[in-house]
Amino acid sequence: MFSHTDKFLKDFQTIVNIDSSSDHLPGIEQVARFFQKRFSDIGFTAKILFQGDAKVPCLQAVFGPGNGDNPKYDLMFLGHMDTVFPFGEVEKRQFSIQGDKALGPGVCDMKGGLLVVLHVLETLKKEGALDKMSICVAFNGDEETGSKTSKEWIQSVAEKSRRVFVFEPCRPGYKMVSQRKGGGWFQVSVTGKEAHAGADPEKGINAVVELAHQIIAIDALNDSATGTSAQVTVVTGGDKVNIIPNKAVASVDVRIEKLEEKQRVETFFNTLCERRVLPGSKICVQGKIDRPPLEITPQSRALLDIIFLEGKKMGIDVSSIATGGCSDGNFTAALGTPTIDGMGLVGANSHRQDEYVELASIPIMVNLISNVCKALI
Structure with missing residues (x-):
């Protein structure tokens, strides 16, 4: 059971206060190295891949039996490290807490989601559940500009995965994203x-x-x-x-x-x-x-049912919505891999200076996703 919100917030401050706009590759690499170390600390084989002619930093971290010559992952955790905010934005408005919300560049879209991944996996490792799983984490650095250099890599990982969880922000009211245009x-x-x-x-x-x-x-x-x-x-x-x-x-x-x-x-x-x-x-x-559109399938519907059930056990009314925005989950779903999006922190106002996440959602989302992973073992 995750209860270390203070540690999460310390990590939050660290990565939000790194300028990582899509065109600032050193900042994206700095974020990748933060996660590379933390994933390595819990037994993942983590490496930074520099994709395309532009050498866009992307992080791949693998754990379990899937870390072999012919990998097959139980779960793919997908997210992006780049933001839409230009270099220098952090100096103007660093990570901050105001009331029941956290604010800062990329706090919602989607550095909060990246940290959900990290703290879920750290929780599963502590509980001994991680050793029963095969997982690949894929964080790219060019999602906000269309994932042109990382698309093929993302698809190659998804083809080896049984399920994909995308950690774009969860919508207010604990609404996952089951469909995207x-x-x-x-x-x-x-x-x-x-x-x-x-x-x-x-x-x-x-x-x-x-x-x-x-x-x-x-x-x-x-x-x-x-x-x-x-x-x-x-x-x-x-x-x-x-x-x-x-x-x-x-x-x-x-x-x-x-x-x-x-x-x-x-x-x-x-x-x-x-x-x-x-x-x-x-x-x-x-x-x-x-x-391509992310369309709901019988397989993704069954996966949603598991998420809803685990939420109900926690006393959380989890549901799902359709949205017009795109994500890298569109690519993975098009391959036929069951994909659920919006599994990051609850928040809103992405791409705006008033973007935020709800602090109360930190322990809830980490525990919810951890419980879902254990239910899938």
Whole structure:
């Protein structure tokens, strides 16, 4: 039974007060080395992997029979060490406790979740339960930028795992995440022709006007019945007020609830060039749906039932929700590995300066996940 909240808070202060934005690799490595030592101390084989050309630090820690030539893990614990906050954010607002909440850069998304993993495994080791398990911990350093360098590594571990627990924040009210939308980004670029806006506008082809037509068409992709959303989020075009613009660009955030929507959405964007409105304009589209949706399956439902039961034994009403945000759990679920997300500390306001976690959730989540792991032995 975990009861060392004071130790958890000391660890919390240590890692939250490390700037580890996705583009600050030394900070991510510093976080990885903190966990490497602690996992090694309880018998894990822990190493830092430097992924891709950018050498993004990722931590892999393995324990049990799965630590061999042909590993098969009972559980994969998945999380990310990078945050969205730029270097220097810690100096502005270090880890702090205000009332019943902890605050600081990445406290909710998701350094609190990383510490849940650590303290769960330390608890299981102390109780003697860890020796009956085969576990792989995978913490990457580029989740906030799409996990481009770590995706294949994450998938390779998930393929060897029977179950995946993702330690993104638990939602207020002890709500796990059982479903997530998939998604991707598209960039629509229009080329027109410059002309004097006053003297001879008829000689131009207005790229902004063409893009406006396409934006209206993109907006029609939104379909609440299928759970698909397509939001034009950034638009640029034109240079000077008296020149017909020859360039215009729009960025589009797309989310899908069902995997079958992937083809419909990608076909739509790939054929935009055939549906231009202004003669002579040209349309170029880049992008794709690169995160499949995390959909609930009979296997993940059975895993949720175990979590709910263990929560009930503790007097906690645990439930699950669906959310529009993506995580690395989208990748593992797409492989068919039962995946439950939102298993970190209870918190909210991720990516905001007022993000927080509930202090009361520290012992509850550590004990809940520990009990779930023992129930799976």
